[in-house]
Amino acid sequence: xxxxxxxxxxxxxxxxxxxxxxxxxxxxxxxxxxxxxxxxxxxxxxxxxxxxxxxxxxxxxxxxxxxxxxxxxxxxxxxxxxxxxxxxxxxxxxxxxxxxxxxxxxxxxxxxxxxxxxxxxxxxxxxxxxxxxxxxxxxxxxxxxxxxxxxxxxxxxxxxxxxxxxxxxxxxxxxxxxxxxxxxxxxxxxxxxxxxxxxxxxxxxxxxxxxxxxxxxxxxxx
Numbered sequence: 049x050x051x052x053x054x055x056x057x058x059x060x061x062x063x064x065x066x067x068x069x070x071x072x073x074x075x076x077x078x079x080x081x082x083x084x085x086x087x088x089x090x091x092x093x094x095x096x097x098x099x100x101x102x103x104x105x106x107x108x109x110x111x112x113x114x115x116x117x118x119x120x121x122x123x124x125x126x127x128x129x130x131x132x133x134x135x136x137x138x139x140x141x142x143x144x145x146x147x148x149x150x151x152x153x154x155x156x157x158x159x160x161x162x163x164x165x166x167x168x169x170x171x172x173x174x175x176x177x178x179x180x181x182x183x184x185x186x187x188x189x190x191x192x193x194x195x196x197x198x199x200x201x202x203x204x205x206x207x208x209x210x211x212x213x214x215x216x217x218x219x220x221x222x223x224x225x226x227x228x229x230x231x232x233x234x235x236x237x238x239x240x241x242x243x244x245x246x247x248x249x250x251x252x253x254x255x256x257x258x259x260x261x262x263x264x265x266x267x268x269x270x
Contacts, residue, residue, distance in 0.1 A: 072110050076121050115176040122165045130192045143203045145268050149260035153253050167224045207268045222259045
C-alpha cells in the first residue's frame with residue numbers, strides 16, 4: 049500500500065483563492081494519509097485537523113461533514129484514474145474486451161486509496177451530504193465517464209458509448225464485491241487464520257480479470 053508523508057500546511061491565513069486551494073488540497077492529503085493507516089470508520093474530522101495542525105473549525109469551512117471530505121477525496125482519485133485511462137486509450141491502436149479488462153485490472157496498481165474508497169461510495173458518502181453536493185458529484189463523474197467512454201468507443205469497433213459507460217458500473221460493482229473477500233481485515237482475517245480457511249480468500253486481480261472479461265465480452269457484443 050502506498051505510503052504517505054504527513055502533509056505540510058501553510059500556517060498563514062488562506063485569503064487568496066490559490067492559497068485556499070492549497071489548503072483544501074492539504075486537507076485532502078491528510079485524509080488520504082490517514083486512510084492509508086486505518087479504516088474510514090475510525091477517522092474523525094478531529095484526526096484530520098490534528099494531522100496538519102489545523103483548527104477543527106477551519107476544517108469545517110472547507111468540508112461541512114466527514115462524508116463530504118471523503119467524497120471530495122474520492123473525486124480526486126477518480127479524476128486521476130480517468131486521466132490514466134485516457135492516456136492508455138490514446139496509446140492504443142485497437143481495444144478489445146480482453147485488453148480493456150486487462151488494463152482496468154492493472155489500472156488499480158498504486159491506487160490503494162481508490163480501492164479503499166469505492167466500497168463506501170454509496171453506503172456512507174451519500175448519507176450526510178446535501179442534495180446539491182450529490183448532484184455536483186454525479187455530474188462530474190458522468191461528464192468524465194462519458195468523455196472516456198466516447199474515446200474508448202472509437203477504438204473498439206465503434207461499440208456504443210452507452211455500453212462502455214455501463215461497463216464502468218460493472219467495474220465498480222465488481223471491485224466492491226471482490227475487495228473485502230480478497231482483503232479480509234480485523235476479526236474476519238483472524239478467524240480465517242485460526243480455521244485455516246485461507247483457501248477461501250480470493251486473489252483480487254485474478255478474480256477481477258475473470259469477472260470483467262466475462263461481463264465485457266457479453267456486454268460489447270454487437
